[in-house]
Amino acid sequence: DKKITGKIEFRNVSFAYPSNPDRLVLKNVSFTIQPGQSLALVGPSGSGKSTVVALLERFDPLEGDIYIDDVLVHNYEINHLRSQIGLVSQMPLLFDSSITDNIRGGLTNKTKEEIEHAAKLANAHEFITNTLEKGYNTNVGELGGKLSGVQRIAIARAMLLGPSVLLLDEATSALDTKSEQEVQEALDKIKEQIKQTTVTIAHRLSTIQNSTKILVLVDGEIVEQGSHQELLRANGVYAILCQSQKLLEEKQTMHKQTSQDREQSLIDMANPHMSSDRLVGNFPHVVPNEQYQD
Known part of the structure; x- marks a missing residue:
């Protein structure tokens, strides 16, 4: 053993x-x-x-x-x-219980300190303590659509195991x-x-x-x-996959920028004399237009 x-x-x-x-x-x-x-x-x-x-x-x-x-x-x-062997899947299976119970899994001998250390490795500790009123006692069902939180709890559970293979x-x-960036940062840190x-x-x-x-x-x-x-140097299937994914991401970025430009035009048309810094709070991705600065 x-x-x-x-x-x-x-x-x-x-x-x-x-x-x-x-x-x-x-x-x-x-x-x-x-x-x-x-x-x-x-x-x-x-x-x-x-x-x-x-x-x-x-x-x-x-x-x-x-x-x-x-x-x-x-x-x-x-x-x-x-x-x-620790496993983190696309849709991890969590229990209808507290975050502590879910990180602990079947490892009943693990201490509070060990559970919190695993959560810190998974970039989950601050999310749990700063954004959830009940902290580690929060029922996972209360996380709702916070999928990155669910994934980080699953990663913490894998880390508590102390696996040789992840x-x-x-x-x-x-x-x-x-959310992917938050989870990926946790995985990179691990x-x-x-x-x-x-x-x-x-x-x-x-x-x-x-x-x-x-x-x-x-x-x-x-x-x-x-x-x-x-x-990449082999210029085969992997290079093609990388290139096609890069083109797709560039297309999505261009679409997002076009949408933002259209939104800014609508703001300017509707409020030609309003200082645009008053609007930025509602549209956090809109860059203030210098011409309308107070």
């Missing part, structure tokens, strides 16, 4: 789900990641990324072998293995840009402070550029692997 260090190796792994045994969702996948390194999985929907994560939680492959610390994964007692399955994909092995499935490629290794999966096969810079 010793603590694992987090070395992960897939050797010629193929997998099909029992519900559809004739369709291989992973085909002859091989890679190695050393303790403390970060691995990112990218590729279109249905390419097999989430299956890699599921196999690390001890699903059994159809063919090939999976090793953690050079031990076959199915030789680990399942509860021992899962006690050392699995992030599109942990920020359900969030808006601001990677700096705690040298655990991290496996990330990311929909926004800008969040995984510093990964030790990036695997590009298409239809269950690894078509490219390397660092961000290596894959």
Whole structure:
């Protein structure tokens, strides 16, 4: 029952789900990641990324072998293995109970100080203490639409576990840009402070550029692997994905700027003599027009 260090190796792994045994969702996948390194999985929907994560939680492959610390994964007692692997998914499962209970999970021996330390790692402590009247006693049902708060609580729960391996399955994909930034800052801080092995499935490629290794999966096969810079130089699938995502983000930014310009024009037309600094409070993204300054 010793603590694992987090070395992960897939050797010629193929997998099909029992519900559809004739369709291989992973085909002859091989890679190695050393303790403390970060691995990112990218590729279109249905390419097999989430299956890699599921196999690390001890699903059994159809063919090939999976090793953690050079031990076959199915030789680990399942509860021992899962006690050392933290998972944060797109829609984390929280209990209808207090934030403290949700961070603690089943770890009843953890102290208040340990829970707060985990929350600080997850950039959740200030959110809990400064914006929630009941603080850590707040029921998670009262968080309403604060999805970034929910995600940070899920990250804190994973951190309290003290995992050797952290699995992030599109942990920020359900969030808006601001909330995603808050959660991503927490994840970046964790990677700096705690040298655990991290496996990330990311929909926004800008969040995984510093990964030790990036695997590009298409239809269950690894078509490219390397660092961000290596894959850009290869000018293959990853470079195309990066370019298309960059163009999409630029298009969204241009659309937002056009909307803001239109809004400013309407303000100026409706209030040609009003000092625009009186309007900025209602439209915080509108830049005051010098011509109308008092």
